[in-house]
Amino acid sequence: MSANQMSSGRLSYSAASGASWVGWTVLVLVIAVAVPLLIPGRLLATVNQMLIAALFALSFNVVWQQMRLLSFGHAAFFGLGAFATIHLMRAVAAEAIFIPAPLLPVAGMLGGLVAGLIIGYFATVRTGTYFAMITLAFSELLHQIAPQWTGLFGGEAGMSSMRMPSLGLAFGSVEEVYALVVLWTLAGGLAIYYLGTTPLGRLAYALGDNEMRLQFLGYRTRHTKTLVFALSAMFSGLAGGLFAVVNENVDYTVFRASYSGLVVIHTFVGGPGIFLGPAIGASALTFFGSVTSDVTRLWPLYQGIIFIVVVMFVPQGVIGFVRDYFAQALWRTHWRQSLLGAVGVLFIAAAMVFAAELLLAISLDPLLAQGLGDGSVELWHRRWPAFGITTWLWPAAAAAIGGALIWFAAKVTDTPARRQNGEGAL
Amino acid sequence: MEPVLCLTQVFKRFGPIEIIRGADLKVLPGERHALIGPNGAGKSTLFNLISGRFAPTSGEIRLGGRRIDRMPPEQINRLGLGRSFQITSIFPRLSSLENMRIAVMSRHGVKFSVRRPLSAYSAISDRASAILDDVRLSDKRHVPAGELAYSEQRALEIALTLATDPDVILLDEPTSGMSRRESEHMVELIHRMTDGKTLLVVEHDMSVVFQLCDRISVLVYGTVIASGAPETIREDEAVRTAYLGTTESHA
Numbered sequence: 001m002s003a004n005q006m007s008s009g010r011l012s013y014s015a016a017s018g019a020s021w022v023g024w025t026v027l028v029l030v031i032a033v034a035v036p037l038l039i040p041g042r043l044l045a046t047v048n049q050m051l052i053a054a055l056f057a058l059s060f061n062v063v064w065q066q067m068r069l070l071s072f073g074h075a076a077f078f079g080l081g082a083f084a085t086i087h088l089m090r091a092v093a094a095e096a097i098f099i100p101a102p103l104l105p106v107a108g109m110l111g112g113l114v115a116g117l118i119i120g121y122f123a124t125v126r127t128g129t130y131f132a133m134i135t136l137a138f139s140e141l142l143h144q145i146a147p148q149w150t151g152l153f154g155g156e157a158g159m160s161s162m163r164m165p166s167l168g169l170a171f172g173s174v175e176e177v178y179a180l181v182v183l184w185t186l187a188g189g190l191a192i193y194y195l196g197t198t199p200l201g202r203l204a205y206a207l208g209d210n211e212m213r214l215q216f217l218g219y220r221t222r223h224t225k226t227l228v229f230a231l232s233a234m235f236s237g238l239a240g241g242l243f244a245v246v247n248e249n250v251d252y253t254v255f256r257a258s259y260s261g262l263v264v265i266h267t268f269v270g271g272p273g274i275f276l277g278p279a280i281g282a283s284a285l286t287f288f289g290s291v292t293s294d295v296t297r298l299w300p301l302y303q304g305i306i307f308i309v310v311v312m313f314v315p316q317g318v319i320g321f322v323r324d325y326f327a328q329a330l331w332r333t334h335w336r337q338s339l340l341g342a343v344g345v346l347f348i349a350a351a352m353v354f355a356a357e358l359l360l361a362i363s364l365d366p367l368l369a370q371g372l373g374d375g376s377v378e379l380w381h382r383r384w385p386a387f388g389i390t391t392w393l394w395p396a397a398a399a400a401i402g403g404a405l406i407w408f409a410a411k412v413t414d415t416p417a418r419r420q421n422g423e424g425a426l
Numbered sequence: 427m428e429p430v431l432c433l434t435q436v437f438k439r440f441g442p443i444e445i446i447r448g449a450d451l452k453v454l455p456g457e458r459h460a461l462i463g464p465n466g467a468g469k470s471t472l473f474n475l476i477s478g479r480f481a482p483t484s485g486e487i488r489l490g491g492r493r494i495d496r497m498p499p500e501q502i503n504r505l506g507l508g509r510s511f512q513i514t515s516i517f518p519r520l521s522s523l524e525n526m527r528i529a530v531m532s533r534h535g536v537k538f539s540v541r542r543p544l545s546a547y548s549a550i551s552d553r554a555s556a557i558l559d560d561v562r563l564s565d566k567r568h569v570p571a572g573e574l575a576y577s578e579q580r581a582l583e584i585a586l587t588l589a590t591d592p593d594v595i596l597l598d599e600p601t602s603g604m605s606r607r608e609s610e611h612m613v614e615l616i617h618r619m620t621d622g623k624t625l626l627v628v629e630h631d632m633s634v635v636f637q638l639c640d641r642i643s644v645l646v647y648g649t650v651i652a653s654g655a656p657e658t659i660r661e662d663e664a665v666r667t668a669y670l671g672t673t674e675s676h677a
Contacts, residue, residue, distance in 0.1 A: 197543035199536050202520070206528045209517040216477060216515075217529050218503035218590055219537070227538055 032182045036175045044174045045246075046290040050283040051185040052242050057266040057278035058192050059235030065272050066201060067228060068208035069127065072260050073135030074236050076119065076142050077112040079254035081237025083153060084111030085244035089161035100166040102180050105241030112237015116230035124225035127211075139260055146252030158251025161244075181242050188238050193275055195231060204228040265307045271317020280319050298356055305352065340409040347402030351395040358395075362386050428491070430455040430624050431476065431507075431594055436485030436495075438468075438475055438648075445471045446482070447648035453594070458625040460635045463645035464668075469628045470512065472645065473598050476626075477509040478502040489594065508592030512599040512628075514579045515586075518572025522563050522582055525571050526554035529589030554589075560619055561585045577608045581615065594624045601634050613637050644668070 146153035270281020367373030478499035
């Protein structure tokens with residue numbers, strides 16, 4: 001079911017009734033206002049990063065979901081948007097120009113748009129892998145140039161500036177910055193959604209389906225590709241602009257290839273076939289990355305494993321899976337199997353985390369490496385015999401139990417009757 | 427009468443293989459012209475040359491007197507030539523109605539606009555709905571095209587081809603893969619929808635050819651060996667030898 005549903009995501013933009021529009025708007029605004037009241041300031045800084053990552057992923061997915069073009073260089077637009085904004089902030093701080101602080105990210109939009117037009121013009125010569133390669137090449141070019149070009153990118157140290165007070169607000173507290181970020185993210189997200197309903201956006205969907213047919217209907221498809229790519233870059237630039245406003249510092253590492261890769265991971269873990277999938281994926285992974293940073297150094301490993309598992313087993317993404325699950329009302333007929341499967345996944349995850357953390361602890365232990373000490377290693381305030389059978393029995397047993405649970409859940413689900421109906425497991 | 431579509435000594439080579447070898451073809455305005463020939467004769471290639479998918483290696487193709495043999499497909503389409511595909515070529519993620527909106531909107535001067543949602547352009551929606559009505563897909567207007575039944579997708583394919591209001595219409599095996607009943611339906615639909623237009627059809631089913639067309643050209647090994655009224659073609663000695671097979675006449 002998965003591959004099919006990933007590609008055929010419902011795209012009818014039936015006009016929502018006025019009442020539900022109002023309801024949703026009120027709900028979103030209430031949440032937006034409640035968040036800073038309910039959570040501590042340190043977490044609010046994380047929320048800012050989550051919102052920026054969500055907007056970045058939404059903008060990236062314009063190119064993939066609509067046109068089926070995979071950009072591996074969207075960090076270029078995020079980074080250029082960030083640098084454009086930091087330059088504007090410096091100009092404001094030097095009192096060379098006056099721009100109210102809330103409008104600073106507009107510089108990021110413009111930077112992203114211009115860069116998107118230029119890079120998009122070249123990248124859209126090709127499709128598929130070659131398109132991805134060209135976008136990757138451009139962002140890597142920036143990554144190499146930026147540390148050398150001190151005037152524009154501030155060299156290795158990057159560029160810093162300060163948010164200046166304006167409109168009666170100091171923009172010194174995290175709450176004030178949050179207000180700015182959440183408003184821009186909501187506005188950007190709405191604009192991206194709206195773009196998908198316009199003639200240009202629908203043309204982009206059609207192009208993703210069947211470019212050749214569009215040509216025989218009289219369309220110069222490269223114009224569509226360049227334009228939509230540039231608009232996607234514009235919103236990435238906006239996200240970069242918000243990043244600059246929040247951090248007050250930008251350096252050349254925003255151009256790194258792994259950052260372009262991160263937005264791909266965020267998007268595909270969340271689910272590229274649903275509008276909010278990338279935003280939720282980006283927020284969740286950013287959140288976990290942030291809260292686990294005190295506890296483990298292995299978050300990138302776990303994120304990579306999550307990415308692999310999602311792409312292999314739920315290619316429609318986590319949110320896509322959840323939507324399908326509820327759309328088919330599987331919780332009603334298969335709640336036991338679902339529960340078993342979920343517990344099984346938790347067991348395997350626990351086994352994997354334990355094994356990975358233990359291996360890291362062993363590899364870092366100064367005594368073990370020299371063959372000194374009692375051969376034990378500390379993990380989670382306990383000492384474990386590094387190569388003891390009992391130590392490794394735990395993850396092995398947990399993995400075995402988890403595997404058995406998943407196997408059993410799949411077995412009882414995949415009955416002959418279901419197979420005849422052409423339905424898959426779980 | 428001046429031909430609306432005129433091919434003169436058209437050659438097409440793919441590497442060492444020559445598919446089209448000096449094809450000449452004249453299609454007159456308003457006529458319904460069938461292009462027939464055995465498998466591998468180059469019928470689809472000839473369609474691709476006319477519609478701009480490939481450029482000919484040499485030779486001349488004129489549409490309404492203008493040379494089109496070096497033009498990209500979108501430009502040829504804008505000069506008033508529409509084509510359908512043998513393998514259904516639609517937009518599977520979009521609904522039937524949106525398929526038609528996309529096809530119709532450029533003729534309403536809307537392309538890269540972001541000023542309103544596409545569904546808010548009522549003139550475009552009206553025209554799109556009208557064509558869906560004509561091909562009897564109104565009930566399926568909100569169904570993603572990829573989920574339509576095969577014969578419905580074929581009807582949508584024809585509707586897309588006609589949506590840009592072309593004067594010259596190229597149909598590549600419009601009834602391929604259809605049952606007898608579906609195929610009769612399709613012939614009726616084509617008759618109704620292409621009234622007064624110039625039609626060039628590739629078709630294997632000879633009963634469809636005789637129902638639909640008033641002139642036939644026979645393509646064999648990349649050359650048009652005969653052109654004429656159906657009766658003339660039936661009696662043509664070269665055609666019988668090359669295409670219909672000689673066994674009957676010598677039996």
